[in-house]
Amino acid sequence: MTKHIDIASFENLALEARDSGVWIVTLNRPTKRNALDIATIEELVRFFSDAQQAGVRAVVLAGAGDHFCAGLDLVEHHKADRSPAEFWQVCLRWHEAFNKMEYSGVPIIAALHGAVVGGGLELASAAHIRVMDQSAYFGLPEGQRGLFTGGGATIRVTDLIGKARTIDMMLTGRIYKDTEAVEVGLAQYLVTGSSFERALELAERAAENLPLSNFAICSAVSHNRNMSAMDAAYAEACVAGVVNTQPDARARLAAFADKSGARIRPDT
Numbered sequence: 313m314t315k316h317i318d319i320a321s322f323e324n325l326a327l328e329a330r331d332s333g334v335w336i337v338t339l340n341r342p343t344k345r346n347a348l349d350i351a352t353i354e355e356l357v358r359f360f361s362d363a364q365q366a367g368v369r370a371v372v373l374a375g376a377g378d379h380f381c382a383g384l385d386l387v388e389h390h391k392a393d394r395s396p397a398e399f400w401q402v403c404l405r406w407h408e409a410f411n412k413m414e415y416s417g418v419p420i421i422a423a424l425h426g427a428v429v430g431g432g433l434e435l436a437s438a439a440h441i442r443v444m445d446q447s448a449y450f451g452l453p454e455g456q457r458g459l460f461t462g463g464g465a466t467i468r469v470t471d472l473i474g475k476a477r478t479i480d481m482m483l484t485g486r487i488y489k490d491t492e493a494v495e496v497g498l499a500q501y502l503v504t505g506s507s508f509e510r511a512l513e514l515a516e517r518a519a520e521n522l523p524l525s526n527f528a529i530c531s532a533v534s535h536n537r538n539m540s541a542m543d544a545a546y547a548e549a550c551v552a553g554v555v556n557t558q559p560d561a562r563a564r565l566a567a568f569a570d571k572s573g574a575r576i577r578p579d580t
């Protein structure tokens with residue numbers, strides 16, 4: 313571990329570290345429905361740039377207040393009256409943050425409730441697992457506001473739900489919620505209680521894996537999707553060569569071999 317995360321230096325994100333190594337990262341501008349202003353994006357870049365080397369084992373990403381995230385801070389954007397070149401740079405900072413999330417090897421479980429819209433859905437899509445509660449709803453309202461997505465929806469939302477559904481959401485403002493949102497792939501879990509509690513359970517479970525295994529899972533799958541099948545197979549073999557021979561795995565393998573290790577059963 314070579315990095316230290318100074319919790320007190322974050323303002324728009326509330327950070328909490330648990331003993332298990334799970335960190336709770338909460339978007340903390342509830343009066344603005346956690347709209348993503350530049351300051352929040354920079355804090356996301358900072359946290360997720362350092363998380364892996366700071367020994368963060370898993371993250372629960374949540375939103376304070378009644379909504380997960382209302383997307384781009386439209387008021388900041390309106391007031392700044394940005395030039396095309398300026399907004400290009402803004403979008404690149406979003407990509408920096410979301411790519412750090414997706415590719416840096418630390419499992420991120422998004423706990424979703426209320427509005428998960430526009431850039432809020434782009435943010436949620438950069439997490440590795442999405443848990444929604446019954447209040448959560450997903451939309452891409454940019455088209456109705458004279459805007460277009462700039463934080464990766466064309467890539468990550470399309471990856472989750474396919475091209476036709478993404479275009480439908482963009483063109484018509486279609487909202488997905490409840491079981492339909494899970495059926496189309498926007499979330500993997502729908503809970504009747506708190507999405508936070510379930511996300512935390514999942515994060516604690518992931519944090520029990522060896523960090524190198526999680527690093528591979530939370531970076532290689534995404535990288536391999538960007539390659540040809542031939543190259544992805546080669547890269548997968550290479551990653552497996554490193555991960556599957558790690559000394560820390562020997563005790564777990566020994567436990568399987570001597571029959572003291574857990575067996576995989578349908579109720580696990």
Ligand code: 1HE
Pocket residue numbers: 343344345347348379381382383384385386387388403406427429430431432453454457459460461462463
């Ligand atoms: C905001 C934002 C925001 C709320 N930027 N300030 N995203 C959207 O188009 C969603 C825009 N927001 C909404 O539709 C609604 O605010 C919500 C459904 C999320 C919540 O409704 P509600 O009734 O609970 O809150 P509200 O009264 O609309 O807003 C409360 C405050 O939050 C108010 O500020 P106040 O100072 O007047 O109290 C709102 O201005 C503020 N607020 N949402 C800024 N988005 C890289 S490209 C990405 C493209 C996009 O993401 S486009 C944005 C899509």
